[in-house]
Amino acid sequence: MPSGLTYTLTNLQDDIRGYTEVGDTVFSTSVLNKFIQNAENRIYRSFDADLERFYATSTCIIGNRYVSIPSYLRVIRYIQLTNDDGDQVYLEQRDPSFMAEYYSTPSSSSTSIPKYYANWDEEYWVVAPTPDTAYAITMAFNKEPTSLTDSSIVRVEHMYPINIKIYFYTHVW
Numbered sequence: 001m002p003s004g005l006t007y008t009l010t011n012l013q014d015d016i017r018g019y020t021e022v023g024d025t026v027f028s029t030s031v032l033n034k035f036i037q038n039a040e041n042r043i044y045r046s047f048d049a050d051l052e053r054f055y056a057t058s059t060c061i062i063g064n065r066y067v068s069i070p071s072y073l074r075v076i077r078y079i080q081l082t083n084d085d086g087d088q089v090y091l092e093q094r095d096p097s098f099m100a101e102y103y104s105t106p107s108s109s110s111t112s113i114p115k116y117y118a119n120w121d122e123e124y125w126v127v128a129p130t131p132d133t134a135y136a137i138t139m140a141f142n143k144e145p146t147s148l149t150d151s152s153i154v155r156v157e158h159m160y161p162i163n164i165k166i167y168f169y170t171h172v173w
Contacts, residue, residue, distance in 0.1 A: 009148055012036070033149040040147055044074070052142045053077070060131035063111060065103075066124040067137070076125065077140040079117045084133060091117045091127065103128040 013032050017024060027035075044052075056070060060081075069076075079091040094102070094116045102116070111132035120126040 012148065036149050037147050040145070044142075044145065052145055054141055054143050056139045056141070058137050058139070060114070060127070060133070060135045060137060062131055062134055065114075065126050065128065065130040066120065067117075067127065068123060069125055069139075070141070070143075072144045073141050074144040075142045076117075076119070077142065079125075080138040080140075081114060082136040082138075083113060088138075089113075091115060094118045094128075096120060096126070099126055099128050103130075 013029065013036075016032060016035070017027050020027065052074070054070075058067065060067065076093070079093075080088045081091055082088050091114055096118045099116065099118045110130065112129040113133070113135070114127035114129060114131055116128045118126055118128075
């Protein structure tokens with residue numbers, strides 16, 4: 001694409017409708033935006049890009065096994081905990097069902113250094129056992145990228161990941 005030209009969301013939607021030969025009465029804007037977001041999600045799962053990697057640090061709360069996660073988190077890459085000796089230890093990721101079985105009656109009276117973590121819901125991940133000290137933790141994660149459907153103008157020449165998406169949408173499907 002020549003420098004200075006813009007490729008808008010409307011252009012992308014029109015190109016997809018043209019390629020699929022389905023008009024806007026069937027392929028409405030809301031359906032098409034979901035289609036684009038699903039394609040973006042597939043692309044993000046297909047490759048590991050450093051541009052969306054972030055780190056967050058926090059401190060465990062003694063007697064509380066839940067840790068808040070950022071609202072823009074997409075995937076947790078790893079969790080590191082700094083123990084009492086100052087050593088950094090990686091927590092092992094587990095399924096929530098493992099956590100429920102392994103640590104079926106969590107309470108503030110049965111605490112120790114956490115060994116495991118699991119996604120709990122959209123706001124928290126959970127550690128087991130419940131922390132007995134205010135351990136420093138570091139979470140490496142991928143941020144939820146901004147969707148093409150969030151803006152009507154995308155300046156392609158300055159955004160390499162957007163180039164990949166637009167090429168994929170308009171040339172591969």
